[in-house]
Amino acid sequence: MYDIRGLNEECGVFGIWNHPNAAELTYMALHSLQHRGQEGAGIVCSNGENLFGARGMGLLPDAISQVQLDSLRGYRSAIGHVRYATTGASELSNVQPFLFKHSKGDLGLAHNGNLTNARQIRHALEEEGAIFQTSSDSEVLGHLLFKAKSPSFKSNLKAALNQIKGAFAYLVLQKDSLTATLDSHGVRPLMLGKVDGAYCVASESCALMAIGAEYIRDVEPGEILTFNDAGMEEDNYALETKHRMCSMEYVYFARPDSEFRHHSIYNVRKALGEQLAKEMNIDADIVIGVPDSSLQAAKGFSSYSGIPNEQGLLKNRYVGRTFITPDQKMRERAVRMKHAPIRDVVEGKRVIVIDDSIVRGTTSKYIVKALRSAGAKEVHMGISSPPLKHPCYYGIDVSTHAELIAAYQTVEEIRQEIEVDSLTYLSVEGMHGVYKQFESKGECDACFTGNYPIEIVDHLLPEEKEKKTKGV
Secondary structure (H helix, E strand, C coil): CCCCCCEEEEEEEEEEECCHHHHHHHHHHHHHHHHCCEEEEEEEEEECCCEEEEEECCCHHHHCCCCHHHCCCCEEEEEEECCCCCCCCCCHCCCCEEEEEECCEEEEEEEEEEECCCHHHHHHHCCCCCCCCCCCCCCCHHHHHCCCCCHHHHHHHHHHHHHCCCCEEEEEEEEEEEEECCCCCCCCCCEEEEEEEEEEEEECCCHHHCCCCEEEECCCCCEEEEEECEEEEEEEECCCCCCCEEEEHHHHCCCCEEECEEEEHHHHHHHHHHHHHCCCCCCCCCEHHHHHHHHHHHHHHHHCCCEEEEEEEECCCCCCCCCECCCHHHHHHHHHHHHCCCCHHCCCEEEEEEEECCCCHHHHHHHHHHHHCCCCCCEEEEEEECCCCCCCCCCCCCCHHHHHHCCCCCCHHHHHHCCCCCCCCCHHHHHHHHHHHHHCEEEHHHHCCCCCCCCCCCCHHHHHHHHHHHCC
């Protein structure tokens, strides 16, 4: 199945410890994280002795009914998850949080990201007799935890985390504690907050704001936070850590009202647009952004260039995230349903269209064609990120070069393909320069450069496949 927008992030997580309305607040927080996953949602709660859960397919209101939510009232700790599948089939068994019932005690598990050696570890565990209930890579950590022999859960967790590779923000709920941890590169985001004296964690700060929580700080790479009745305990499992936050979190995935390291995503995207204007020397009458994630970049472009910013495209907000068959004509029809030009704004104008990225080119090609049909004299396109040339193995559903038009076509060839008068991408250097303005400590740019910060085990990289084929 293909999403017409082209990029999807895996999921969003939320957890809260020792609050009388834990389930209700988790449900509200998941609403704010719905943009991170629409295939399924779930909540697991603790009553201090046992864990109970509810989950389902689809958007949050469809996945968890009012009856199910009512059944979780009164429990004081909870974790929640909204899912978009990058590994594992789209089916109920893969919807998180996973709930393990074991003689060592109940355990709830929620994961945002993607493990790059899950297949290898799973095979080894199955050889030893482990039985997996899902096709998700996330289940691996649960098996490693129960396989460990130490009486200390913290020791078992550290041992397990040092066996897995990839990008992950994990939440682990037990009857007497909630644990949050981030991979040693911090590829996926995780925020610490507090509401009514209760600690909480979320994939984005917008979820904290939705429940009236104070946003305290970002969880650091390799960090382990444990919440229990004694408070919060800070620890680390990794000897070496690097900051490599996913660049596309800034560009596209996060909501503009979220913050990373207390810097607004809105302002980051606006600055990306300003930098693009510095690099794109095109004269035009108006600048328009592709709704919704490119509107801030268009505003920044306009601010720096002096070219008026107008709303030239209207988004149909009632279409939703439409999944369609992999047929080009059907994709074009689906795009047509979502974006419509405003003729009075663009007719007779030289138009600069700002978008955050180009994946396959289907959306861009339609938008250019629609603007010309509405009377635009010229159509130029500016992209507020560099060309997407390489697959992501860390939690975005673009896993092959074939899905990325920039992987096999030059900028000029893409320009001709989407039939635009000019096409300008933001440079890699310009992008990193913007992030430094907002105190970023380092980003993952593998999808632009092919420089993967974390070892890929389950997926051989293209050059490795070539070497293997040639017998090198």
